[in-house]
Amino acid sequence: MTLQATTGSRLIRIFSVLLILPAVALVTFLVIFPLIWALGLSFYSYNVIRGEAPVFVGVENYYRLLNSLDVWRRFVLTGQFVFYAVSIEFLIGFGLALLFYNQFSGRRLAITLVTTPLLVAPVAVGIFHRYLFDATFGVYSYFAQLITGQSVKILSQHPMFAIIFMDVWQWSPFMMLFILAGLEAIPKHMLESSEIDRLSMFTKFRYVVWPTIRPLVALALLFRTMDAFRTFDTIFTLTGGGPGTATEVLSIQIYRIAFQFFRTGEATALAFIFLVIIVLLTNIYLRLARRE
Amino acid sequence: MANSRNNRRGRRKIVRTVLIYISAIIAVIFFIFPIYWLVATSLKTRAQAFSTPPLFVWEPTFRNFIDIFLKRQTEIEAITGQELELATGAETFFYNSFVVTFSSIAIATVIGVLAAYSFSRYKPAGTNTLMFFILSTRMLPAIVVAIPIYFFYRSLGLYNTYIGLILLYTMFNLPFAVWMMKSFFDEVPRDIEQAALVDGSNPVKVFYKIALPQVLVGLGATIGFLIINVWNEFLFALLLTERATRTVPVMIAGTRGEVGINWGLIAAIETLYILPALVLIFVLQRFLLRGMTFGTVRGAK
Numbered sequence: 001m002t003l004q005a006t007t008g009s010r011l012i013r014i015f016s017v018l019l020i021l022p023a024v025a026l027v028t029f030l031v032i033f034p035l036i037w038a039l040g041l042s043f044y045s046y047n048v049i050r051g052e053a054p055v056f057v058g059v060e061n062y063y064r065l066l067n068s069l070d071v072w073r074r075f076v077l078t079g080q081f082v083f084y085a086v087s088i089e090f091l092i093g094f095g096l097a098l099l100f101y102n103q104f105s106g107r108r109l110a111i112t113l114v115t116t117p118l119l120v121a122p123v124a125v126g127i128f129h130r131y132l133f134d135a136t137f138g139v140y141s142y143f144a145q146l147i148t149g150q151s152v153k154i155l156s157q158h159p160m161f162a163i164i165f166m167d168v169w170q171w172s173p174f175m176m177l178f179i180l181a182g183l184e185a186i187p188k189h190m191l192e193s194s195e196i197d198r199l200s201m202f203t204k205f206r207y208v209v210w211p212t213i214r215p216l217v218a219l220a221l222l223f224r225t226m227d228a229f230r231t232f233d234t235i236f237t238l239t240g241g242g243p244g245t246a247t248e249v250l251s252i253q254i255y256r257i258a259f260q261f262f263r264t265g266e267a268t269a270l271a272f273i274f275l276v277i278i279v280l281l282t283n284i285y286l287r288l289a290r291r292e
Numbered sequence: 293m294a295n296s297r298n299n300r301r302g303r304r305k306i307v308r309t310v311l312i313y314i315s316a317i318i319a320v321i322f323f324i325f326p327i328y329w330l331v332a333t334s335l336k337t338r339a340q341a342f343s344t345p346p347l348f349v350w351e352p353t354f355r356n357f358i359d360i361f362l363k364r365q366t367e368i369e370a371i372t373g374q375e376l377e378l379a380t381g382a383e384t385f386f387y388n389s390f391v392v393t394f395s396s397i398a399i400a401t402v403i404g405v406l407a408a409y410s411f412s413r414y415k416p417a418g419t420n421t422l423m424f425f426i427l428s429t430r431m432l433p434a435i436v437v438a439i440p441i442y443f444f445y446r447s448l449g450l451y452n453t454y455i456g457l458i459l460l461y462t463m464f465n466l467p468f469a470v471w472m473m474k475s476f477f478d479e480v481p482r483d484i485e486q487a488a489l490v491d492g493s494n495p496v497k498v499f500y501k502i503a504l505p506q507v508l509v510g511l512g513a514t515i516g517f518l519i520i521n522v523w524n525e526f527l528f529a530l531l532l533t534e535r536a537t538r539t540v541p542v543m544i545a546g547t548r549g550e551v552g553i554n555w556g557l558i559a560a561i562e563t564l565y566i567l568p569a570l571v572l573i574f575v576l577q578r579f580l581l582r583g584m585t586f587g588t589v590r591g592a593k
Contacts (some may be wrong), residue, residue, distance in 0.1 A: 016414030019406040020416065023470060027429060029425060029463075034436065035440070036446075099312065104313065107316075110316045114319055116573050117323055117326075119388070119520050119572060119573050121524035121526075121541060123526060124330075127558065131558075152566065177581045179590065190564045230399050237545045254436075255435055255438075259442075270439070271435060279431070
């Protein structure tokens, strides 16, 4: 029951709308308005540098982009990055959650330290991983050399590994938080009775653990996938999309088209394709999560 | 018999405990190492930062931190080229970051708390639609809105102004403030407010005398996350600022192209820059999951 229902006065109704008005106005002004404008622009050929008036070209931008091998390669590249990063984060996050499900002294402090990367600025992460991965004085390169016995130029030889590694470092704790919350929500008596019934590890996981943590796992994957798709800051500062275009994920490609080549119409069209993919993915995930 | 079984069980327990501690230590080292190395590098001289193999033991120096703010290039040095490192100008960028963060959070908090309260208590028509709409802005890739906003700002004269950035950050943080605060308001029982309203109290007074004091902890947590959000934002700061209004992340990212940069100095700037995050992780720990999911997942206690 809401407060309104008990009082029902007109004054209250006006008051409640007044409270949300500034928020709605601001969001409309800075999100809806630009989006509509950008959608319009995506049907034009427009280059800021040439300074000519935009020319209406219909769906040509979309047509050209979707037929460009280059763009498809970026889709695959972005997909690979998201897939590997999110899967590894899920596995590590699961492992960490199982570890921290145990009670031991210093557990809270350990959790705090492990989750520290979550709040560190992506820009600082990206720039500093440049130093860690540096071929001559980077400490990660040094470790890699100790292990493999030969000098490895991680950033130029395995740039994809570098960006995935960085993402895994920063975001595995995020998965861990979700899964740990799921594990802690399992009713204690169910774990105990499964212990008494001497269920096998697999059965216990399948019928006691999994049903409880499943919605949280789905949400964690949803959040992580969306965020990994949009990743810009860390990759931009670590590799800048390079060497060449080896790590140029979609968001960096859009940035380059828009602000380095200034092909604005094309960039907005690609941005909208990007947006559609994200909306579709969100819907698929939500449907999967809701099915149970 | 029973004794030996007890023994075996006891030994298994010890092995288990040892394994847990070893794994926990490995996990902590893996996740904290880059941050440790960042702070360590900030305490190294230029030569030490460039040593191969990397130095694990050295005599720490605080020179980099002094250099960030105090080093000035004199004219003679500029001509003779003896001291080629320019003053970083970091104080301006830190000041800018501070101004932008503080102002946008102040506005976003006020507007967000009001809206959250209304959504939680009065549920005006269309609440669910509006809440979902506000949430959906989180899924929006920044780069998609960046292009139109860049041109708007250019033509409206908001480019390279504090107001422009503040307005933008306020908007970006509103969805977070609204959802997070709504989740806190939803937890507080509303009987007292209801009684007060029935008794004919002024709804404005009911809000700030009864409802607000009950969510102060939540308000603090929300502000903590807002600080991180704004302080860390990069793309829009990169696109919409020039030297006068540039924030710290843009400055740090700008060191990317330089050859032979002084990593000790950069590390010192980065250390100062991530300091709020290192403090807030302890304060916000209890609300971490909630903050990262817009208050939609409550998490464990």
